[in-house]
Amino acid sequence: MASQQAVLSANEIQAETRALRRRKRASLLLVVPLLVFIFFAFVAPIATMLYRSVYNPTLVELIPKTVHELSGWKKTELPEPVVFSTFAKELKQLAEARRSGVLAAAINRAYPGASSLVNATARKFRKMPDDKLIKDGMALLTEADPRWAKPELWRAIREVGQVYTDTYYLTALDLERNAQNEIQQRESARIYIQLYTKTLSIALIITLLCIALGYPLAYYLAHAPRRVAGMLMVLVLLPFWTSLLVRTTAWIALLQTNGVLNSVFEALGLINSPLEMLYTSFATVIAMTHILLPFMILPLYSVMKGIDPSYVRAALSLGSRPFSAFLRIFLPLTLPGLSAGSLLVFIISVGYYITPALVGGTDGQMISNIIAFHMQRSNNWGLAAALGTLLLVLILLLYWTYDRLIGARNIKLG
Secondary structure (H helix, E strand, O other), X not given: OHHHHHHOOHHHHHHHHHXXXXXXXXXXHHHHHHHHHHHHHHHHHHHHHHHHOOEOOHHHHHOHHHHHHHOOOOOOOOOXXXXXXXXXXXXXXXXXXXXXXXXXXXXXXXXXXXXXXXXXXXXXXXXXXXXXXXXXXXXXXHHHOHHHHOHHHHHHHHHHOOOEOOHHHHHHXXXXXXXXXXXXXXXXXXXXXXXXXHHHHHHHHHXXXXXXXXXXXXXXXXXXXXXXXXXXXXXXXXXXXXXXXXXXXXXXXXXXXXXXXXXHHHHOOOOOOOOOOOOOHHHHHHHHHHHHHHHHHHHHHHHHXXXXXXXXXHHHHOOOOHHHHHHHHHHXXXXXXXXXXXXXXXXXXXXXXXXXXXXXXXXXXXXXXXHHHHHHOOOXXXXXXXXXXXXXHHHHHHHHHHHHHOOHHHOOOO
16 A cells, blocks of 8 residues: 555545545445335334334323323322312213223223223213312212222223333233232233243244254255256245245145045044144144245255265265264254254244134134234234234344354355
8 A cells, every 4th residue: 555655646546535435425325225125124113113012102192181190199099089080071071072992992901891991981971061070070980880999990090101111011921010019920811921932832843843854855855866856846946936825725725624634534534523623733833834844945955955975975985874974974064054944944933923823723823913913903002012022032032042052154045
């Protein structure tokens, strides 16, 4: 560089610097569409999901004065009468605006049964004068339903009334806060930890099945004559050219009570009555193994195809037995493809949605199906975002563990 500066003049160096900057700007402009796509397709949705998992403005927007009055409440006894009066008046306003159903749905997520309670009380208060609600709010509420005299209900309203909350994450981990604001195991249904465990178990079984089926097939493809290997490779790639919905529907036709498999088993005399295979975990595992098997075969095949056969022949010529040569020479060389295929299949399995929803039924549902339920039916977007965030953290944790134990650099897709 020093010799070039000695040769080039100052004007030439400035010109060269300006040309270098123009090339860098041109290179940056070429990748701008990719950066914009990544931002809107990945970064923005994930950031929105993270924000929705802690942001809960519903009650603050619907009953702001009640939420403010409850902020100083100690949660051990009933709130002050002014809280009842304020809530009664705001509930009447919501009933007149026909928005009490939104309030009922929001409180119901923290206090089951509150939906009918709030809606019924709102109907009673709709035509009452404001001064009566302000004066006798507490008595009117407790007369409308005795549950308004329970501190648990008001604790639920206060929890839902927090704009930024960790309630969704606690619910996603089967936890809750008691009257002393301490975190404890949820006393009602505990389903989410069990569902995460079940999802990981199903994903692990699918990955092991794909290894058991895909490894021998990839080995045969890598060592078969070119014509046979080409024909078999078309069969491996055929699922990619077929609609996922069609493949899943085919498994419904095969596994249903009067389906193909039960008819064949009965014709062969193997069973006396049809087996219940559809809408079970078995159906989820079988269908997803079939769908994800190419993701295991292709990395394995590409790695096996690049292994020099002379390595194994050298081991055999030195006196090693075929199985020992495979175990000590060939298998370690295929670990990059094996790890890549396993990681692909496992991660895709954890977040799979369509196939478990169609063939798994209640028994074969995974965590993705519950996330979809909260987004589409219960409209509990905060809990769905918290479950999705925990799923993302789980995947990143598994990848970090894999990188620490095996090393991400050993992954080889081709």
